[in-house]
Amino acid sequence: MASLSLVNVCKTFKNGQIAVKDFNLDIKDEEFLILVGPSGCGKSTTLRMIAGLEEISSGELWIDGALMNLTVPQKRDLAMVFQSYALYPHLTVYENIAFSLRVRNIPQIEIEERVKKAADILCIRHLLDRKPFALSGGQKQRVAIGSVIVRKPKAYLMDEPLSNLDAKLRTQMRVELSKIHKELGATIIYVTHDQVEAMTLGTKIVVMNAGVIQQAAPPEVLYNNPVNKFVAGFIGSPSMNFIPVWVERREERICIVFSNNRLFLNEDNAHCLIESGYLGRRVYLGIRPEDFHETGPKEQAIKLKVEIKEVLGSDILLHGKIGGNPICGRLKPDFPSEAGTEVSIFADMNRILLFDLDTEENILDH
Ligand SMILES: Nc1ncnc2c1ncn2[C@@H]1O[C@H](COP(=O)(O)OP(=O)(O)O)[C@@H](O)[C@H]1O
Ligand SMILES: [Mg+2]
Known part of the structure; x- marks a missing residue:
């Protein structure tokens, strides 16, 4: 060869x-x-x-x-x-x-x-x-x-x-x-x-x-x-979710803010955003469906209005919207959720990605 x-x-x-x-x-x-x-x-x-x-x-x-x-x-x-x-x-x-x-x-x-x-x-x-x-x-x-x-x-x-x-x-x-x-x-x-x-x-x-x-x-x-x-x-199926978010400092911590949600970033990511001058700017949050979880710290809950629930057997896929952005989450089959209801889900903050709004490059790419 x-x-x-x-x-x-x-x-x-x-x-x-x-x-x-x-x-x-x-x-x-x-x-x-x-x-x-x-x-x-x-x-x-x-x-x-x-x-x-x-x-x-x-x-x-x-x-x-x-x-x-x-x-x-x-x-x-x-x-x-x-x-x-x-x-x-x-x-x-x-x-x-x-x-x-x-x-x-x-x-x-x-x-x-x-x-x-x-x-x-x-x-x-x-x-x-x-x-x-x-x-x-x-x-x-x-x-x-x-x-x-x-x-x-x-x-x-x-x-x-x-x-x-x-x-x-x-x-x-x-x-x-x-x-x-x-x-x-x-x-x-x-x-x-x-x-x-x-x-x-x-x-x-x-x-x-x-x-x-x-x-x-x-x-x-x-x-x-x-x-x-x-x-x-x-890469990935269903595809990664993207939401435009603001990078802000609140309660002495760096967070991303979008439609009534405020998620605190982990220290590495917060540091990276400040270093590269993104504080006060808008970026894309990227999160894969499988990186949503059923439980997490209460202050990090994201409200998802479920439009469609797909039962896959080993998992369920919840499709809905957050602030007008279509979102898909892959969750455990016993997670209480029905179409038409609002559920709280949690993003794994160690798995999120952030992209520059103009160049679309991965900001956290180390
Ligand atoms: N013989 C050709 N003449 C002109 N344009 C072509 C020719 N073959 C392919 N293209 C164009 O080149 C681009 C790449 O085609 P191709 O390599 O077949 O894409 P892919 O395999 O990724 O679907 C397309 O825009 C296609 O229309
Ligand atoms: Mg081809």
Whole structure:
């Protein structure tokens, strides 16, 4: 497997559309790297530039220390899995998987060994004699992935390979892709718009917006310490809540104030706000649904008018408004709450985030 490096990579299409701006990234050997972001943010274009299917407008692509900008796709030794998979209808599953090895003149014995290993990893050994018409959608997708993992390229490139599958199969395939990554020790670059897929699969995640990298970090860093409001809102489900608040000093303590609520900050955060000159200014409070609790100090209670209660079994989601801002809280199932009533909930003040109102950057980012 291999390491890749993108240096100041930009893509401007002929019609003037700028798809990727100044993309800088090192991808380590055996990394499961995820490119994630909303539709149209430049994920596929980035992947296609790596694959050689799209010309790099400016910047450099390095694979294992060699500059690849002008190398044709076949010579880059990368394997790509697409969203829509094509199998040869007249060939068996075995022959579909073996196809890319046959055209490379690999000896028969090795082909058989590699096809069987791929089939075992994907649990499709019993399907090897079938033709594609006799397979379910999920089985076809596995065969398509099998036909790529039999090869031993420098890296695997995958563009939303699971997006055509139903929810249950997607979850199954997610687990299998993680296994494949471990068993093959593969370098994988994987595109998705689904933040759950990104969080569960990635060893490192690159969050993109409008052609620009917002943050590149391991999943837990993105979740706990997002660099800005975009990343904070994109990662996590349901999304983080945002409320514009005033930073004030009251009773000798630093607090945030919004629509009849006053929350005292912990010492570290209070110190950080004063140091960076936010006293008396407005900022965004960011709080994840799971960081609301049922109990807490009385003076820190937040009144939430519940509009909708969703029962998930292990938790409940309470949707309502605080001072006109839509809020969602994830609470314990026995928490007394009904739609139409007002409940007191408590924000975990050690988990809150604060964002600059203009730049939207994380103020508490240490
Ligand atoms: N061949 C093309 N010509 C012009 N614009 C394109 C072309 N391909 C993609 N784009 C534009 O580039 C941007 C990024 O597209 P893409 O990389 O496909 O986004 P994503 O995969 O993140 O959804 C979009 O605005 C898209 O419309
Ligand atoms: Mg795409």
